[in-house]
Each structure stands twice: as structure tokens, then as C-alpha cells.
Amino acid sequence: MTDSRMALRAEALESLLTEKGLVDADRIDETISFYNERVGPMNGAQVVARAWRDADFKARLLADGTAAIDEFGFSGGQVDKLVVVENTPGTHNVVVCTLCSCYPWAVLGLPPRWYKDPAYRSRVVREPRAVLKEFGTAIPGDTTVQVWDSSAEIRYMVLPAMPLSWAGQSHDILASKVSRDSMIGVQVLLD
Amino acid sequence: MDGIHDLGGKHGFGAVNPEANEPVFHERWEARVFAMYLQLGGNLDRSRHAIERIDPISYLADTYYGRWLGGLETRLVEDGVLSQSEINERARVLGAHSDDRVAARPSFTRGHLPDEKQSPDRLGTAERPLETSPRFALGDWVRARITSVEGHTRMPAYVRGCIGQVIGLHGGWVFPDRHAHGHGEGAEHLYTVRFATEALWGSGGEEDVELSIDLFEPYLDMVDGDD
Known part of the structure; x- marks a missing residue:
């Protein structure tokens, strides 16, 4: 799959999981910042x-x-x-x-x-x-x-x-x- | 399973291609997929097996986080968290074409049971102290079994049938071959085994190279004096 198709697929999963309360967008942002900045x-x-x-x-x-x-x-x-x-x-x-x-x-x-x-x-x-x-x-x-x-x-x-x-x-x-x-x-x- | 993921020793992949000043994530979606995985937690061995079951062409084409995405979608569908149709419909609403291939996904699901219980912490250790004594001791010569299983295993094919020496004892750890299939943790003793390169590749290896790898007790047999 191209990056844009994978991006859509990932967005579909994230939006459904968010609606079901299984993931939290703020926590996703925190995790990404943490691995970008603090882990290396x-x-x-x-x-x-x-x-x-x-x-x-x-x-x-x-x-x-x-x-x-x-x-x-x-x-x-x-x-x-x-x-x-x-x-x-x-x-x-x-x-x-x-x-x-x-x-x-x-x-x-x-x-x-x-x-x-x-x-x-x-x-x-x-x-x-x-x-x-x-x-x-x-x-x-x-x-x-x-x-x-x-x-x-x-x-x-x-x-x-x-x-x-x-x-x-x-x-x-x-x-x-x-x-x-x-x-x-x-x-x-x-x- | 004898899948494309079991890459050790395969020929034909060409030069290693390092990237200068590589970012942690190349694309926003890669980071979102990584963070969703961590947040959802669950059985790491099943997650790995979901990735191994991706068809070989997609496994190679979709890159690392593309494989995570496919594995994640598989787990969510197989666990009944999301349905395939609601994922497809949501992707379509977000702009996917109806003929877009789904995330790289296995088509073969026989024998994959849901977890008995979800582990709340994916990063929790898989070390499990065992009452039983390890069968092998430091210095023992062991042979990796010649087995080819359809399910998950952490014994790569390139050590099959090869003789090496136990150089590390690590106690009990969750046995992925069982845990990936919903059959409990079934902890087994784990060893580091060292192989001479000649034992793995015959005369085709390089000079003065050794390989050390972590192998579970059920993968190994004792080599006796007659071998």
C-alpha cells in the first residue's frame, strides 16, 4: 500500500477505537512526543x-x-x-x-x-x-x-x-x- | 511458521541501505500506529504472529509500520473489537477508494484463538520464575530440533538441526509458541546457544564468526557422545 492509503487505514482504525473509548488521542500524542524526544x-x-x-x-x-x-x-x-x-x-x-x-x-x-x-x-x-x-x-x-x-x-x-x-x-x-x-x-x- | 519474516540467512536482498539523520518516524501515520499499539496492549506474541501471517508480498512491500498496521487490524477483527465491514466503511468515508486493498492482512486464521485474558501492560516482563530445573547446563552441547510448525515460533529456520553450545541460562520465560495461540503462558527455560558459523552455513560462511541466539528448551535436544 502507498503511504496515503496506509494513512487512511490508520486514521480509520484510530477514529473507530477513539469512539469506542479504547484509545485516547491525547495519550497517543504524548506517546509520540515521548519517543521522539526522550527515548533514543x-x-x-x-x-x-x-x-x-x-x-x-x-x-x-x-x-x-x-x-x-x-x-x-x-x-x-x-x-x-x-x-x-x-x-x-x-x-x-x-x-x-x-x-x-x-x-x-x-x-x-x-x-x-x-x-x-x-x-x-x-x-x-x-x-x-x-x-x-x-x-x-x-x-x-x-x-x-x-x-x-x-x-x-x-x-x-x-x-x-x-x-x-x-x-x-x-x-x-x-x-x-x-x-x-x-x-x-x-x-x-x-x- | 516458515514465513517470509524468518529472514536469517536468505540470499538476494542486496545492500544494507542506511539513511543519514533518520527521523524516529517518517510519516505521521507510522507514529499513530505505534502509539495505538502501545495503548491497546495485549498479547505481544499474538501481535507478532499476526504480522508473520501477512502474505509475503505485502510483508516486504508495506515496510515496518505498515506491517504493524496490518497486524493491528487483524487482531482487532479477530478479537471482535472491530468488524471488517466497519473498518472498510470508515476508511471509505475518510476517502479510501472502494477497491483499495485493505491493510496487509493474513487470509489464514485457522487455530488462532482469542486471548484468555488481556494483559493490561504490553511492556510488562515475560520473565516467569520456574520451580523446575533447567534441562541443560552451561557448556552443554545441544542440537536445535528439526521442526517446521505452522504456528508461531521463535526458533528461526537457519539454526534447525545445527549443534551449538549453551553459553547462557536465563530461567523461565513465557513460551511464545503457546502464548501466541491462546494456550496460556506455558513458561519454559530459555538459553543462549552459540554456534560456530561452520555449523550454520558449512563452508559458505565467513572466517572467524560465531552466532549466539536465545532458544527455548523445547527447541533443543542434548547432544550425546555418539553425535
Whole structure:
């Protein structure tokens, strides 16, 4: 269907559900504003910056991601069990959901289109190195690429490696440099 | 079900196409559909299955929120909340042509029962502590069962028959294969299983790649020493 036809169909459903008192237009507006403004990769970036500066927090984050992010008070859902996987010199992690498009909303926001499209979902489990190259990310041959297919209700986030030259920078500066794609695992952060 | 949604390992979809400075929602209707879904709540596994039942051509053509829209319409009709004729009539009044195709919708509905009860909070956790012990332990070698079910499952086809190692124990979780069909939560133990790329793709995979995936206990058999 074209966008205009889908827009009509969505409007038909919303008007009928509103008349039956099953949805509320003001609450729909609030939800949309919330996900547009408050839920996004800037939340995950806070977690990453903290982990880079605080070894105790990093250890807690890797041991129990859900408990560790609790103190940030993020909402937005899809982190009932968050598993954070760390990129190291020997391992590069990348996350996908081949069956639908599961994604840790509360820390990364709603997923980008490419994450939901067939090309990424079909290919990254079979040829992750080739897919990463299309993102400009070359993983050395002696580094294992670890793909995580989020097929149940566990959600995955990558803790990217910090470029050495960033050491000693403030939390806010570090957080501003952490990209969404580095937390999905399709990008490596560079100086 | 062996549907188009089960995309892992399929060939032919071409390059990944990232969009620079992508907005959260591209169209107003996408945001409305997303927010309606959240507000209505209900059984997430049934919602996923409603999307999987969309015909393959529409699944690919209608994009992510178009699939949500089709899945939502299906659920509302199958649950008796709205009738198909009142949706069609309302769309027509709003300007749809009478020959417009409806939202991408499954034509096959056998075996899909209404929920026993509606969950008020779609974002509530599906974790369910179990009294029973998990059948598998960390380090165990397991084989994903070769099963092809017509209903909902969260075991993608590309791991069928493959041998991997248990690397994570997650306790009990609502079992989607039952829950999606109105047969209760039927919680099962959930594991993370790691496969070498050779186990999945033979010699066709890339060098030095591993894949980890979350699989429920009924999907798995123990691999004994004779395997």
C-alpha cells in the first residue's frame, strides 16, 4: 500500500477505537512526543560513557545490564532483560533480530529502518564482515565477530571500545561521541 | 511458521541501505500506529504472529509500520473489537477508494484463538520464575530440533538441526509458541546457544564468526557422545 492509503487505514482504525473509548488521542500524542524526544541512543550513550569512566559500574553493567541501567531511570520499554556485550581487541559484537526487529528501546530508541529491513536481517547472520564493510567498518581477521540474534525477550546492546586518545575526557563529552551504530555493533568508534 | 519474516540467512536482498539523520518516524501515520499499539496492549506474541501471517508480498512491500498496521487490524477483527465491514466503511468515508486493498492482512486464521485474558501492560516482563530445573547446563552441547510448525515460533529456520553450545541460562520465560495461540503462558527455560558459523552455513560462511541466539528448551535436544 502507498503511504496515503496506509494513512487512511490508520486514521480509520484510530477514529473507530477513539469512539469506542479504547484509545485516547491525547495519550497517543504524548506517546509520540515521548519517543521522539526522550527515548533514543543518547540514553545508551550515557551508559557507555559511565562504563568507560567507572570500572565498578562497567563490571556491574556486564554482569547484569538491567540492574545497572536501573539507576539511570530510563523508560521506553524493551529492556526487561538487557545483556550488554563488550567489544575487546579479540571480539567484535553485532546485534540483529532476524525474526522481527527486537531492539532495546529504552537505551537505543526505536530502531532505524535498515535494522528492520530484510537486507540486514537476512545477511548479518551469514556474512557479518561483508555487512559491516558496507557501514565502513572493517574488522581485523584475528578478531572474532560475534553476532547476537535477539530471538526471545532478551535485548542486547554493545559496549563499544573507547579510542585510547579519549581517555580522561568528561562524561558529557564522551557521551556525545558515542553513536547509535556503535551500540548496535555496525560501527567502531575512531579518533 | 516458515514465513517470509524468518529472514536469517536468505540470499538476494542486496545492500544494507542506511539513511543519514533518520527521523524516529517518517510519516505521521507510522507514529499513530505505534502509539495505538502501545495503548491497546495485549498479547505481544499474538501481535507478532499476526504480522508473520501477512502474505509475503505485502510483508516486504508495506515496510515496518505498515506491517504493524496490518497486524493491528487483524487482531482487532479477530478479537471482535472491530468488524471488517466497519473498518472498510470508515476508511471509505475518510476517502479510501472502494477497491483499495485493505491493510496487509493474513487470509489464514485457522487455530488462532482469542486471548484468555488481556494483559493490561504490553511492556510488562515475560520473565516467569520456574520451580523446575533447567534441562541443560552451561557448556552443554545441544542440537536445535528439526521442526517446521505452522504456528508461531521463535526458533528461526537457519539454526534447525545445527549443534551449538549453551553459553547462557536465563530461567523461565513465557513460551511464545503457546502464548501466541491462546494456550496460556506455558513458561519454559530459555538459553543462549552459540554456534560456530561452520555449523550454520558449512563452508559458505565467513572466517572467524560465531552466532549466539536465545532458544527455548523445547527447541533443543542434548547432544550425546555418539553425535
